[in-house]
Structure formats: structure tokens, C-alpha cells
Amino acid sequence: MSLAQLHSRALLGLDAPLVTVEVHLVNGLPSFTLVGLADVEVREARERVRSAIVNSGLEFPTNQRITVNLAPADLPKDSGRFDLPIALGILAAAGQLDLQRMQGFEFAGELSLSGALRPVRGALPTALALRHQARQTGQAVQLVLPPDSAEEAALVPGCTVYRARHLLDVVQQFRHQGSDACAAELAEASGWQRLEPAGAASALTSPYPDxxxxxxxxxxxxxxxxxxxxxxxxxxxxxxxxxxxxxxxxxxxxxxxxxxxxxxxxxxxxxxxxxxxxxxxxxxxxxxxxxxxxxxxxxxxxxxxxxxxxxxxxxxxxxxxxxxxxxxxxxxxxxxxxxxxxxxxxxxxxxxxxxxxxxxxxxxxxxxxxxxxxxxxxxxxxxxxxxxxxxxxxxxxxxxxxxxxxxxxxxxxxxxxxxxxxxxxxxxxxxxxAEMAARVAQARQWALARQGKTNHLLHGQELETHAALDADGAAFLHHAARKLQWSARSMHRVLRVARTIADLAQSTSITRAHLAEAAQYRRALPGKAQP
The missing domain is CATH 3.40.50.300 (P-loop containing nucleotide triphosphate hydrolases)
Structure with a gap:
């Protein structure tokens, strides 16, 4: 087949939109054209891919015209993350790989001139996008990444990630059944491994000073x-x-x-x-x-x-x-x-x-x-x-x-x-x-059980509901606000801090003492009037 389609992901902020890598081979003057709003780093993939395929002992179609399209055309693409899918697309279009076996996989990785795979940034957003897609469509997609990047992606629960160290590691998995092409090189390729989910792991000790x-x-x-x-x-x-x-x-x-x-x-x-x-x-x-x-x-x-x-x-x-x-x-x-x-x-x-x-x-x-x-x-x-x-x-x-x-x-x-x-x-x-963190965790749990969020995020009606004051507390707050010329935002922040102080004291209501402590934390800068 002279046409091959593979899938990868671009990076757009924290999103990782799907990119279809289309490779077409046709007889004609030898050329290598890459289209699809590709940045400089992506356009340079032509030389990296050519050298990686040749130095891996694989056959590069030197006597054909190669056209690579990264779709959609209006989505910007950058970095060397498309090197691996472009190389695999060329090999599949040339008949050296089984395209059907590559369905259900997405690829990302930068190639060195020797064919070794180098990590790319954004592996975690890519894996998160795959998990989101699987939840929407119900179809699981498998991800092939270089070392280090694969370990990152494996942290995402429910994401199937394979690590490949070399282009030959990937080629070995998707070549035609019974093919003996590059048998010696492929026999030495042993960097393919499925990584187990690691999302449940956690840091054992705090890295911060005490x-x-x-x-x-x-x-x-x-x-x-x-x-x-x-x-x-x-x-x-x-x-x-x-x-x-x-x-x-x-x-x-x-x-x-x-x-x-x-x-x-x-x-x-x-x-x-x-x-x-x-x-x-x-x-x-x-x-x-x-x-x-x-x-x-x-x-x-x-x-x-x-x-x-x-x-x-x-x-x-x-x-x-x-x-x-x-x-x-x-x-x-x-x-x-x-x-x-x-x-x-x-x-x-x-x-x-x-x-x-x-x-x-x-x-x-x-x-x-x-x-x-x-x-x-x-x-x-x-x-x-x-x-x-x-x-x-x-x-x-x-x-x-x-x-x-x-x-x-x-x-x-x-x-x-x-x-x-x-x-x-x-x-x-x-x-x-550790002693202070125990009290903090208890106060956080108290707040989350009551309102589902930390006190800093309370706004509007939530603040009125969970930080309600009695008559004495309201009178104290009004007096302090007038005397210190607080804005409405300042008053709300005092209420949120007072709610936190009450949580540390495991008090369901905000007392005058809690408000007084919260008010002293809004002191003006030395020599400057209160805002």
C-alpha cells in the first residue's frame, strides 16, 4: 500500500488534540515534502527520519516521492514528537510494516540519527487526552513512547503505555507475520516493554525542610x-x-x-x-x-x-x-x-x-x-x-x-x-x-466534608451559608470594616480566614475570637494606611 495513516497528538496548552499522520508514496522525482502547518522543529524531521531509517538497517524509499500530511491542517504542530509516527508511516506505506496491526495505537517520539528514541515533553497531557477519549468513545487506545516519557504517561490510571528504546523495537512489533527482513537487527531489539500503571504510588517522605x-x-x-x-x-x-x-x-x-x-x-x-x-x-x-x-x-x-x-x-x-x-x-x-x-x-x-x-x-x-x-x-x-x-x-x-x-x-x-x-x-x-500538618489535614477534612472545597474558594452564597455570623460577630466585623476602611473583598477574605480558624478549633460556628484573630492578619504595611 502506498498510503498509510497513523495517529499522534499535538500540544495546545494542557490539551493534546489528535493528529493524523498521512504518508503517501508515489513514483516520480525523489522528494520528501511535509505539510500541515508544521513548525521548524517538525520540518527538520525529514532529515532525522531519513537517517534513522537508513542507520537502523531498514530500506528508505529513495526513488519515490514522499508526501507527509499532518492533519488537521489548521492545527499548529511543534517539537520532534512526530518523528516516530512519520518514520513508521513511511515504512508502512512502503510495505515494510503491517498497517492493520498498528490500528488502535498512537505514537510519539523524537528520533536520533541512529534510530534511538528520545523523550518528548507533554507525555502526561497526551496520556490524559487518551484517557478522556477512551471514556467518551469506550474504545481503549494504546500509546507508544520513548523512555522517560513512557514512565510519565504510565502514571495515568487506565492508560496502556508501551516503552520503546529504538525504532527497531517498534518495527519488530508491527512487521508482517513471517517476514525475515532485518532479522539480525530485529533480534537485537529488546527495548519494547509494556509499563504497568504506576498512578497509585506516592512520595514516601517529604522533600521539604522541617x-x-x-x-x-x-x-x-x-x-x-x-x-x-x-x-x-x-x-x-x-x-x-x-x-x-x-x-x-x-x-x-x-x-x-x-x-x-x-x-x-x-x-x-x-x-x-x-x-x-x-x-x-x-x-x-x-x-x-x-x-x-x-x-x-x-x-x-x-x-x-x-x-x-x-x-x-x-x-x-x-x-x-x-x-x-x-x-x-x-x-x-x-x-x-x-x-x-x-x-x-x-x-x-x-x-x-x-x-x-x-x-x-x-x-x-x-x-x-x-x-x-x-x-x-x-x-x-x-x-x-x-x-x-x-x-x-x-x-x-x-x-x-x-x-x-x-x-x-x-x-x-x-x-x-x-x-x-x-x-x-x-x-x-x-x-x-508533621505535627502542624496533622492539624492542617484535620481542618481541611472538616471543610471538605462541609462544603466540598477549601475555605479560600468560598464565594457568594456559599460564603453566606458556611461563614454565617451571629449578631455579636456581625457587629464586630462591621465596626472593624468601618474603622480600617476595608473593601468588600477584604471583608469576605476576613470571613474566609475566620472560617479556617474556626475549623482549626473544630468549631461549627465563627465566634468573635475567630474574627478578631482573622482581622489582625489584615494589618497594613508598616507606615502605610490600611487598603
Missing amino acids: MADVKGQAGVRRALEVAAAGQHHVLMVGTPGAGKSMLAQRFPGLLPALDVDEALESAAMASLAGRFTPAQWRVRSFRSPHHTASAVALVGGGSPPRPGEISQAHHGVLFLDELPEFPRTALEALREPLETGEIHVARAARTAQFPARFQLIAAMNPCPCGFFGSADRQCRCTPDQIARYQGKLSGPLLDRIDLCIEVPTLPPHELLAFPGHSGNAHAPRSESS
């Missing part, structure tokens, strides 16, 4: 526990060296373990960025971009659109240290994702949508020199410099941060206090991350 390393800071630790229980965003303000970064790096250890669906979404974003490893499975991501990062680096973009830091922190933590030093455009681009949990990247050629349900942990100094309000060091900044520095954070952005807390500098006698150390036998022991 909160037990933090001395003192009882108030800040309490605030971070509240933030972890309700999935609230946090801004920490303190002098240099007070421990803001240390606390933020330990914060992911307080969060509950990811369930399988959350882990698949998080791993899919890492796969799109080409940085997923099996060690990251069911581990919450912790992204900490430098303050020179652009708006595109934070929220995503480019051509084709790629996920930014907020999407790579999906179901994890985004830590922005030195928050006012980030470009103003980058910070303002965070406002919509903080509310909606997703980002729409619109470009002239195409539009992509990425999930961005991250938890923001930000840190900043109170002034340019960092010592405004410090009892130990004299601040050298003028009031105008302080106002200009803090003014880099807009009111709408601060309004979307649930907890604004001050991280004090520890005195030496607290910093050097170790339980059991000589002279410090009565020094208090710092709680470990």
Missing part, C-alpha cells in the same frame, strides 16, 4: 498554619535575616498530600515545561522565581504559548521573595489568576488556557534598607523612599492577599536556645512540620 528548624516565631507559625489549612495567600514583612525565606521554604511541608487527580494535573504542567521527574510524583511543587522575572515568565506566554511559573506551581506554592522588586507589570498580571485559578494566554496566532490554582507566599522588607521599625538597627530611608517602595504594591494586589503578617527579628537568647542544651534545659521545643 519547621522544627525554626526557632521562636510562634505568631508567624500560627499564621502559616491558618494559611495552609484554608489555602490562603500570605505576605510576610520583616527585616533582612528575620527568617522569611526559611519559613516559606518549609511551608509546603504543612500542606496535605496530593490526591491522584491533583497529582496528575501538577505533573502534567511539569511535563509541559519538560522538567518532570518520577521523584516529583505526588509532591507539591515549590516555585521561587527571581525578582527579575518578566510578566511572561510568571504567567506564561511565548509562541507557542508555554506555562509560566504560576501554572508550574499549580496545586503547589509560588514563593515571591523581595516582592516589591518584581516588575510592576509582572505583579499586576497576578491579580486575575489569584482570583480565578487559571490564566488565558492570548496571542495573535492562538490562545491557550493553563490552570493556576497556586498558593502565593510572598516576602518583602518594610523599606529599601530593610530596617524600618527595627529596634536594633536605624533605618536610613526617608518617608518618601518608604512610601515609594511600598507603593510598588498596588491596593488591588494587596487586597487579594488574605494574610499580611510581620516577621520579627529574634533576640540572640531565643535564636541560640536549644532544648537539652546546657543552660537551656527549659527552652521550648519547636513543633515539627
